[in-house]
Amino acid sequence: MAARILRLWALYAYLDGMWIARDFRSFIFYYLADAVTAVASVAGVLLLAQRFDGIPPWTRDQVVFLLGFGMVARFVPDMLGNYNVLHISRRIGRGQLDHILVQPQPVWMALLTEGFAPFWGLLSLAPGVGLMVWAGQRMGLEATPPWLLAFALNLAGASAALTAYAALWGFAAFFQPRAAEEISGSAVDLMTDLKGFPLDALGPGLRTALVTVIPAGLMAWYPCRALLGLDHGIAALWATPAAAAALCCAACLTFRMGMKRYAQVGSSRYTSFGHRR
Amino acid sequence: MHRSDRAGTPASGTVVECRSVCKTFRQRQPSERPRDVLRNLLHPRFRTIEALRGVSFTVNRGEVVAYAGPNGAGKSTTIKLLSGMLAPTSGSVRVLGMDPVADRTRYVGRIGVVFGQRTELWWDHPVAASYEWKRVVWDIPRERFDRMCGVARDILGVGESWNTLARELSLGQRMRADLGMAMLHEPEILFLDEPTLGLDVLAKRSMTRLVQQLSATGSVTVMVTSHDMNELEQLAGRVIFIESGNLAYDGDFASLRREFGDLRRLVLETDSATPPSLPGAELVGSQGMRHEYRLGGGGADVAALLRLAGEQCPVLDVETHRAPIDEVIAGIYEHWGRNRPAGTA
Amino acid sequence: MNARALTAACRRTSALSAGAMLGENPLFLLTYLLRLLRLAALLAIWRAVFAARGQVGGMDVEQVLTYTLLAGILAEPLNCRTGLDRSLWEGAIVTRMLQPMGLVASFVSEMAGRWAVGFAFCSLPMLLLAPLLGVDPWPASAAAAAWFGLSLALAIVVGVALDFLYGAAIAVLKTDIWMLDGMRHAVALLLSGAVVPLALLPWGLGRWMQWLPFGALASAPLQIYTGAGDAPMLLALQAFWALALCLFGRWVWRLTRERMVSYGG
Incomplete structure (x- = not known):
């Protein structure tokens, strides 16, 4: 199974590469748009942190690290969820699951592999890593093996949390295809719009909500608190991966329910918009 | 594979x-009236569509x-x-x-x-x-x-x-x-x-x-x-x-x-603008001295009809052709449409 | 098409557009709930940033909170999205051109229909919840309220013109809309001052950015409402951009009309 997944990823990486390099103008334009989007999406908070010398209780360098972490955590789902796989409600709401159902492989495998686009968003990965390295150096952060392990786990957890949360909302489209067609996008927006903000200033109720019901805090704020020592204790380091695992389980269960329903009602509204490129 | x-x-x-x-499927039936906005949202109406009703083959x-x-x-x-x-x-x-x-x-x-x-x-x-x-x-x-x-x-x-x-x-x-x-x-x-x-x-x-x-x-x-x-x-x-x-x-x-009618056509060209009277063939129309008849089913005896026409006036030319299948089907659809029970989706 | 018929056509189109949203179940309300939560988070962050600070960039915390609340309430009009890009991408622009009401009226009336639903289900609740969120929703003065109305209208004109120019750009570049869409969204949010007021940006960046057309989208009306800006100057700037972009948009549209039809038909 692992070999098949790798084989499919290689196939989709090839298609992604071919697509990006299909002509010079598109190639340049694509990366330019990507770079501008990456910079513009963090510039607001970055400038705010510069102006106010941090966002209490975070220092400026910590905010910079947080922004970098958020960018990389966003890159992974984007890389795995192209062709609207991350925005799964569109695929379901537009009746595009039919294309997957005619493939001789489990639906989860198709969804795990067919959105793989490693060349997508490379220019948000590079600045994200750059910001983290730059801030880490200024803070004198020691990247010991245990810390790197915790970092990798939290990064994977943040990415998985975003994917699972978008999917959880997105599966609503199994039940209400038209009304919920864009719901995954709203869920992604909610998670990612707040990913660059230190959320400590919120009241305890909202803070709890933002790591549970609407886990935008898991995208960067909560894992970075643990990684940068703002939150002491080993539990904090494990909280994001654990929450992500719980979200993934919930998403899997909902997906099974949704697929049962899809087999019963199918989709009466088909559009190829955004299906493949 | x-x-x-x-x-x-x-x-x-x-x-x-x-x-x-x-x-069967359920299909939402929202009301267009502004006063029904809340009902559309909270208690929508549905109708059941029976897409297939016991099909076997x-x-x-x-x-x-x-x-x-x-x-x-x-x-x-x-x-x-x-x-x-x-x-x-x-x-x-x-x-x-x-x-x-x-x-x-x-x-x-x-x-x-x-x-x-x-x-x-x-x-x-x-x-x-x-x-x-x-x-x-x-x-x-x-x-x-x-x-x-x-x-x-x-x-x-x-x-x-x-x-x-x-x-x-x-x-x-x-x-x-x-x-x-x-x-x-x-x-x-x-x-x-x-x-x-x-x-x-x-x-x-x-x-x-x-x-x-x-x-x-x-x-x-x-x-x-x-x-x-x-x-x-x-x-x-x-x-x-x-x-x-x-x-x-x-x-x-x-x-x-x-089963649904062959709908063959017989076209006769005669020396008269008056179409010959042919029992068992229905006159569709005449254009000058060309007269077109609809023949019912596959059992129509074209040779007998030609003999009968020849007795009434000289037949100069004859064409027979089968109606396109589309015409047969259109007839079937029309028949179904007339006999469909009210309220059927 | 005379004015009366045009008004009737626009009203009907808006009603249909709103009805298309309302004809569904309440799931679309979740989008609005998400907007409300985002607002709450932003308000809390501003309070933290401004703690123990007086005025920054000519704005005090109360003004920034009102600014953020209004940016949340008017999120749609302050960043107009007519749907032209999607229509082009889906190849549906030609059918719009066959409508006697004209392309701009058709898209704008559809957009207004969506706004009406957003206003009823999101903006109004936000406004009513303002006291609970600890924000004063009222304008700085009666004059500010009056100028704000005019400024908002100009912001919409600028927004629609920019949206049509964006549509022309994707038709000329013949590129995927989603590629440009993310860039456009991020750039517009940053440069329009819809998230961070331009006055609060470091190194005096805001002073330069306010001259851009994006500043006319959100920053200008919100500054006027909160009394944080020079209303006549901001209005003049907005009027200039509205006029310039409309003329430019018209010219670009004429130039690219054929390409738009071939791309989006």
């Missing part, structure tokens, strides 16, 4: 078996079956049921000895599906890239892939658009490329849903020939839906008619004509 997966599949016999298949290996019916009759629903996209509300669907939904991953490796309004091609990639994608995802052995690519290129004419981006193909080229792609894994059954929708006459004819060529081998079973009855009559030896979710007819086209 390799050929070995098909071991044990009989070379003949029933491959599709639908028994008392029912399929079987298809044997190697058959080419036309699946026809008016808009909304349940054709696409049936194709979706047969291709594992939908499960029946009640009744059973077995294809190749499998339940298309329960055994989906194994099953879809042995069938091919083409929807006229959908494409499996990758939009911004050459056709060749889509075919390569299919090879990997369907895990098609290289030998079979190369052979079937040859079929697609040579028989289906996909070679001319091999390196063209899918989005730049004409509709006819796209359909041929889609059909070629559906054939790459050598499916045992091909489901074609409106494969000629939107195609021009030449492209339609070319598509029809392609399906005929594919089916001539006898190894592929084809089920095809279309609104173009002439095309279906050319393609298929057997037609299944579905109307309002019910199976209305299952047989060959010749019997269909017999």
Whole structure:
């Protein structure tokens, strides 16, 4: 199974590469748009942190690290969820699951592999890593093996949390295809719009909500608190991966329910918009 | 998905078996009145659509079956049921000895599906890239892939658009490329849903020939839906008619004509503007000295009618022709429309 | 088409557009709930940033909170999205051109229909919840309220003109809309001052950015409402951009009309 997944990823990486390099103008334009989007999406908070010398209780360098972490955590789902796989409600709401159902492989495998686009968003990965390295150096952060392990786990957890949360909302489209067609996008927006903000200033109720019901805090704020020592204790380091695992389980269960329903009602509204490129 | 997966599949016999298949859907019925906004949101009204009402039929290996019916009759629903996209509300669907939904991953490796309004091609990639994608995802052995690519290129004419981006193909080229792609894994059954929708006459004819060529081998079973009855009559030896979710007819086209009226026409050119009186033939109209009659059923004795006409006035020229199948079908649809119970979706 | 018929056509189109949203179940309300939560988070962050600070960039915390609340309430009009891009991408622009009401009126009336639903289900609740969120929703003065109305109208004109120019750009570049869409969204949010007031940006960046057309979208009306800007100057700037972009848009539209039809037909 692992070999098949790798084989499919290689196939989709090839298609992604071919697509990006299909002509010079598109190639340049694509990366330019990507770079501008990456910079513009963090510039607001970055400038705010510069102006106010941090966002209490975070220092400026910590905010910079947080922004970098958020960018990389966003890159992974984007890389795995192209062709609207991350925005799964569109695929379901537009009746595009039919294309997957005619493939001789489990639906989860198709969804795990067919959105793989490693060349997508490379220019948000590079600045994200750059910001983290730059801030880490200024803070004198020691990247010991245990810390790197915790970092990798939290990064994977943040990415998985975003994917699972978008999917959880997105599966609503199994039940209400038209009304919920864009719901995954709203869920992604909610998670990612707040990913660059230190959320400590919120009241305890909202803070709890933002790591549970609407886990935008898991995208960067909560894992970075643990990684940068703002939150002491080993539990904090494990909280994001654990929450992500719980979200993934919930998403899997909902997906099974949704697929049962899809087999019963199918989709009466088909559009190829955004299906493949 | 390799050929070995098909071991044990009989070379003949029933491959599709639908028994008392029912399929119902619920359809939202929102009110347009502003005062009903809250009701639409919180307590919407639905109506139940019975897309299929106990449809039963079987298809044997190697058959080419036309699946026809008016808009909304349940054709696409049936194709979706047969291709594992939908499960029946009640009744059973077995294809190749499998339940298309329960055994989906194994099953879809042995069938091919083409929807006229959908494409499996990758939009911004050459056709060749889509075919390569299919090879990997369907895990098609290289030998079979190369052979079937040859079929697609040579028989289906996909070679001319091999390196063209899918989005730049004409509709006819796209359909041929889609059909070629559906054939790459050598499916045992091909489901074609409106494969000629939107195609021009030449492209339609070319598509029809392609399906005929594919089916001539006898190894592929084809089920095809279309609104173009002439095309279906050319393609298929057997037609299944579905109307309002019910199976209305299952047989060959010749019997269909017999059963629903052959509607043959007799055109006589005489030296008189007065049409001869021919019992058993209904005068459709006269244009100068040309008189057209509708003949009922297949039992009309044309020779006797000509003798009778000759007795009344000299017959200068004679033409007889069968009404196009579309006309027969239009008559059937009109008949169904008149007899459909009120409130039927 | 006379004015009366045009008004009737626009009203009907708006009603249909709103009805299309309302004809569904309440799931679309979740989008609005998400907007409300985002607002709450932003308000809390501003309070933290401004703690123990007086005025920054000529704005005090109360003004920034009102600014953020209004940016949330008027999120749609302050960043106009007519749907032209999607229509072009889906190839549906030609059918719009056949409508006697004209392309701009058709798209704008559809957009207004969506706004009406957003106003009823999101903006109004936000406004009513303002006291609970600890924000004063009222304008700085009666004059500010009056100028704000005019400024908002100009912001919409600028927004629609920019949206049409964006549509022309994707038709000319023949590129995927989603590629440009993310960039456009991020750039517009940053440069329009819809998230961070331009006055609060470091190094005096805001002083330069306010001259850009994006500043006319959100920053200008919100500054006027909160009394944080020079209303006549901001209005003049908005009027200039509205006029310039409309003329430029018209010219670009004429130039690219054929390409738009071939791309989006």
